[in-house]
Amino acid sequence: MSAADPHAGKPIATAGAAPAAARMGLVLLHGRGDSAAGIMGLAQALGMDDITVAAPEAAGNSWWPTSFLAPHAQLEPWLGSALNAAGRAVALLEAGGLPRARIVVAGFSQGACLALEYAARSGGPWAGVAGLSGGLVGTGDAAGTPEAALYGHGPKAFDYADRLDGVPVYLGCHDSDPHIPRARVEQSALILRKVGADVTTRLHPGAGHGITQADFDAFRRIMAAGDAA
Numbered sequence: 001m002s003a004a005d006p007h008a009g010k011p012i013a014t015a016g017a018a019p020a021a022a023r024m025g026l027v028l029l030h031g032r033g034d035s036a037a038g039i040m041g042l043a044q045a046l047g048m049d050d051i052t053v054a055a056p057e058a059a060g061n062s063w064w065p066t067s068f069l070a071p072h073a074q075l076e077p078w079l080g081s082a083l084n085a086a087g088r089a090v091a092l093l094e095a096g097g098l099p100r101a102r103i104v105v106a107g108f109s110q111g112a113c114l115a116l117e118y119a120a121r122s123g124g125p126w127a128g129v130a131g132l133s134g135g136l137v138g139t140g141d142a143a144g145t146p147e148a149a150l151y152g153h154g155p156k157a158f159d160y161a162d163r164l165d166g167v168p169v170y171l172g173c174h175d176s177d178p179h180i181p182r183a184r185v186e187q188s189a190l191i192l193r194k195v196g197a198d199v200t201t202r203l204h205p206g207a208g209h210g211i212t213q214a215d216f217d218a219f220r221r222i223m224a225a226g227d228a229a
Contacts, residue, residue, distance in 0.1 A: 007081040010057040012089050015040055019096025022052040024104065024127055024223060027089045030055065031109030031133075032062045039108065045216070046223055052098070054089040058082065068113040068137045069153035069184065079117075079137060086118040104222055106130035108211060109179065113137050116188060119169075120195065123162025128222035129169045129197070132211050133177060135184035136191060149183035158191045165196035168222055172201075172215035174208040 013036035019025060030039035036055035043053045063085075064078035072079070086105070093103055104127045107115035112134020119129040120136060138156030146152050169192050175182045182203060189201045204212055211219075 004077050005081045006059045007085045013055045016052040019052045019098045023050040024102050025093040025098040026053045027105045028055045029107030029111030029114045031111045054092050056085040056089045063110050072140050082114050101125040102127050104128040108132045120160045124164045124167045126167045130219045131171045132215050133173050136188040163196045167197045169197040169199045170218045175203040176207040177209050
């Protein structure tokens with residue numbers, strides 16, 4: 001690990017079928033305070049023995065030390081390093097014989113933000129993307145003043161050069177989540193649609209920060225969709 005790349009050298013946990021024999025691959029990204037081993041429970045709950053899972057581990061159990069809404073100067077170098085970690089997990093599955101069109105990128109909370117940002121910056125094809133209680137981080141800061149709808153943070157730029165044409169994306173979140181503003185979830189859905197993604201958004205009434213049964217069912221449908229390539 002280095003100051004410039006804090007997540008470098010952290011392990012990638014794997015489980016499930018061998019990539020060469022798997023129907024699909026799943027890159028699963030844990031939230032703040034969790035671990036690769038912890039998020040593997042979500043994969044196990046799918047009950048699918050024909051998928052292979054790769055879950056990278058964050059240094060100190062956190063992908064970045066502040067809110068994903070914070071100015072980019074406060075997110076780096078952790079954000080860049082986290083994107084690299086997600087890329088290493090994808091590369092591991094690709095090296096085993098799974099093309100990206102048969103890989104789903106998903107995460108919860110901070111991991112959901114990372115999953116969405118990684119997919120948006122990488123472009124398609126993907127078998128699917130699931131952001132469970134998360135939103136896009138953004139490519140930089142945008143002009144504007146702090147907004148109550150963004151929990152007192154300023155706006156972000158979302159300048160993605162690549163496309164996600166036809167990629168199914170699921171965004172699930174409580175509409176009064178204490179960490180993920182509804183406004184950012186809705187904005188993320190609009191931006192992802194602009195780059196061609198097939199976005200489904202579900203905002204659950206009330207406060208909360210967790211994966212609901214409806215979220216899990218939607219995630220499972222993406223994983224059960226079968227051979228995309």
